[in-house]
Amino acid sequence: xxxxxxxxxxxxxxxxxxxxxxxxxxxxxxxxxxxxxxxxxxxxxxxxxxxxxxxxxxxxxxxxxxxxxxxxxxxxxxxxxxxxxxxxxxxxxxxxxxxxxxxxxxxxxxxxxxxxxxxxxxxx
Numbered sequence: 001x002x003x004x005x006x007x008x009x010x011x012x013x014x015x016x017x018x019x020x021x022x023x024x025x026x027x028x029x030x031x032x033x034x035x036x037x038x039x040x041x042x043x044x045x046x047x048x049x050x051x052x053x054x055x056x057x058x059x060x061x062x063x064x065x066x067x068x069x070x071x072x073x074x075x076x077x078x079x080x081x082x083x084x085x086x087x088x089x090x091x092x093x094x095x096x097x098x099x100x101x102x103x104x105x106x107x108x109x110x111x112x113x114x115x116x117x118x119x120x121x122x123x124x
Contacts, residue, residue, distance in 0.1 A: 038109045038120050039090035041083045045105040050078035053102050057085040061092050065118070072118035083113070084120065091123040 041053065057063065065072040065088070066081040074080075086102050114120045 035110065036112070036122055037095055038113055038122065039083075039087045039102070040107045040109050040113060041079055041086055041102075042105050042107055043079065045079070045082070047078055049105050050082040053082040053086050053105060054078070056101060057082075057089040061085065061088045063088070074118075084118070087113075088121050091121045095123070 041050065045053075054063070054066075063085050064070050066084050067073065072080070072084040082105075086106065089102075090106075112120060112122070
């Protein structure tokens with residue numbers, strides 16, 4: 001996997017989520033019942049933690065979206081891949097903050113972070 005850096009697409013994603021569409025990006029805490037939410041990795045997360053997030057999440061969920069040919073493979077960065085798989089794990093755990101093992105490295109977005117063909121999973 002490519003060396004992690006705060007790439008322009010990822011930085012743009014976080015800026016867009018924070019400032020546009022009335023969206024909210026905050027440290028991971030409980031969200032209101034029935035409120036749509038997605039888990040994202042904090043941009044300051046170390047490469048070692050990003051690898052751990054990817055490996056731990058992919059032990060429990062299908063990470064095909066970030067594999068070569070997957071809809072979220074690009075941008076090919078640790079930060080992007082970790083955000084996608086962390087969210088898949090979070091959604092599959094019923095969007096329960098306490099069931100997520102990545103809370104020290106997580107932000108909750110109330111704005112859908114999907115881009116291009118990469119659709120961030122949301123489980124009702």
